[in-house]
Amino acid sequence: MPEIDDRLNRYDPGEYRNRFRVLFWIILVAVSLIVVRLWYLQVIQGQDLRVRSENNRVRLREIKALRGIILDSRGVVLVDNRPSFDVVIYPEDAKNVRNVIETLEGLYEKHRLDLSEDYSQLLETKRPLMIYRLDRNVSREKLALVETHALELPGVSIDVMPVREYFFGESMAHVIGYTGEVSRADLEREGGGTYKSGDLVGKYGIERYLDPQIRGKNGGEQIEVNVVGKKIRMLGRVEPTVGYRVVLTLDSVLQRVAWDALEGKAGSVIAINPRDGSILAMVSKPGFDPNLFNRGISPENWEKLTKSPLHPMENKAISGQYPPGSTYKLIIAAAGLEEGVITPQTAFNCNGTFEMGTRTFRCWRKGGHGRISLHRAIVESCDVYFYNVGRLLGVDTIAAYANQFGLGEKTGVTLLGEKAGLIPTKEWKLGRFGVPWQPGETISISIGQGFNTLTPLQLLNAYCAAANRGVIYTPRIIKRVETEDGQIVQEFPPEPKTTVDVSRENFELLAQALWGVCNEPGGTGHALRRKEADVCGKTGTAQVIGLPEGTDARQIFFPYEYRDHALFVCFAPMDNPEIAVVVVVEHAGHGATAAAPVARKVIDAYFANRNPS
């Protein structure tokens, strides 16, 4: 084979054989590198990267659930939902986002309007966004402006968000509460499972207490988008579920009357059905407009509410704590009768003062009541009589009876923020101040002054014991939770809490005396006298500060914040009570003149409007 020889002579690839072998291995190593890397990415990391590719293309858009509505016991809608409008921009459709926003701002400026949101974030981000909120909760004026200039504003659109509408505004704000965007603290506490950023949640009152039931379940849409955020197609949709609706025990008519009756005053009114603990009305003044909170309250409004000396955000009916004043005489009298230190016939002499050691305690009537026994002592609210009874009982016995009447502990009403009040004992004082109890302090306690404080709801509940002749119910404000079509989800039946250990005869005696307060000549609650129903009640005046001897605490020309609180608590009718009412008017002076007329209006309204059932 001459050709082969010739070829070998001219060119011997042999010397390159080694280089080819090395090259072969280099190529193999290079390919192996690629194979190993692909194995790592596609098999070991495959699942994670698959998830990341899904996150790239799938956007979740939440569809907010409507919160359940809230009704009163008559079926009147107290809270509903209404749409709130946001101006939004879809950057994908806007082409030139900056131009469009500037056009919108120009339109706004002509009408002296501003955008509520800062859009610099939108202009800076490189991440494709599906939607960006430019202006929240816009007025009708802005809405009209955007809609009439739609052609000049490509990509700009109106987005509808459901928010709460509180038909009764201020008058029910403390009970129903309000909603707002979930706070960062709530988000962290719940771990993100229940709430998402931007959710509307109950912040106060029933809205907060029943939030899990009222909230409903948000739905959502899964949308496939491309790299610039343009919607390609819908992958799936889950409809939102409306929240459960709530039926309260409140009577909106009575609530309105109670609110109006407190016009111009600070304080609270509660009306309750003593036979089952249903709260019919509960107002606290001053109030606040819960609608302000829907889309976030403005800092100015927030400051106005929180800095006000009248504490409009506080539900004074359950968190206001006041000395009970003369309304406490019911408890002292019940204790005295039960303990046997007095009988209905026991009489004490009242000459207007009472000496205890070196101190002198006075009766509210300067000349005194003369010789007086239990019935008239309650009717005329004689202080000296009760100084005597209190001294005979001692502070710890008084405290034991007060506790029986549910004082000094929360009533357990299903509202947040309830306070417990305070019923002092010897032990409590020693522990609290390191000083032994002074006998004179018992004398103050006997007419409801001194250390003891209680909330209006506690006081009302104690009088419910007298109305029921013993039984106390846990106050309830929620009747039931039901679905949209009326199926019951959860019921809140009446719950008897305790029975006060006072005999039937003694309760009758006390009820008679309370009747006398409103119906007999000389009774302090004479304003409540009415033919239709026998109202039984008691006035009270709670001292805000201890006054030096010789000062008339009830003078009207006295700085507001030092004036006495006026109290009145009552139930009616005497023999088969249907309603009990407590009124506390802060810094208003006499219970008889400032508080009793308010209670009268509520009682009148109740009997005028009550259901025949």
Place this chain on the structure above:
Amino acid sequence: MRIDRRLLYSFDWMLFGLLMIIIFIGLLNLYSAGASATGDPPFLKQIRWIAVGLVLMFAVMCIDYRLIARSAYVIHGTAILLLVLVYFYGNVTHGSQRWINLGGFSFQPSELVKLTLVLALARYFNDHKQPEAYTIRSLFVPLLMVLIPFVMIIRQPDLGTALLLLIIFGSMVLFVGVNWRSVLLTASTGLLLVPVLWNFMHDYQRERVLTFFDPGRDPLGSGYHIIQSIIAVGSGMFFGKGYMHGTQSQLKFLPEQQTDFVFSVFAEEWGFLGAMLLLIVCLAFILWGLKIAQQARDFLGTLIAFGLTMLVFWGFFINIGMVIGIMPVVGIPLPFLSYGGSSMVGLLTGMGLLMNVSMRRYLLHHD
């Protein structure tokens, strides 16, 4: 020009077959990668370029490579001249001046230079055989052959192609044998030149190099490409998302998906399994190319076949390495799979030369 009938018998069906498989896969993949694009489907244009390339391939195949090699320096010189023309008259796209308009169609002379460089170097090393290994001094002329186009291309700027020229040069020099001291000297000078090169680099090129070392440093900027590519490749998992069902590519999260990042599209839709099959075909193609080099009739043939095979090999390795994050993003296309006329036509012409060498391995010299 007379064509020896024996050439027909020695037509390299293996090389041609493997090439056709790769091109077919490339077209299939390009159809999917371009499905979401607006305007002319790129794969139709690619078919036209393939046709042009195949014609040129067969034309080049017919002329004996030794005849072609005689004009090697002229050809390489012409290609460099075209680069100069680009510098003055080229069209600017995406911020770089790479294109020249030749009577109705534009083309990238840098793709041509890759071929002519192989040819010129083969000619030079064949003409200047040395008993000893080459030293730096004896490599002066080959260095000029590579450095002139290197500088022209890096100024376009097209870092990827420029580097590829250097790599091909390096591969060929190592193959013919070079004095190790010279290699060390060159390497150390090269390292010293890195800061100089860094100085000449454009900001976007520096970003790319930095991004290679840490893709997370700017996930929405220069790191975006590589992150999206890795997501695309990895999310394909073992079996892939299915043809035309790659979400990263179809929804355009993957950048440059018809050119530099076509492999990511393929790996996303066909998974690890598909990628392995493609790699096997490519590996077979390269090994076959080396076999041609090894069995060539003369040293010139060996050098030409070797250089062309290296051109394809480094193209595959650097491009795939880049899209899977083991190489910096230097922007060189995947041979036969990336969309691009100049690259496809240039490569097919080059493959004509490879076939040329393969077909003539048993032939005698006629002169």
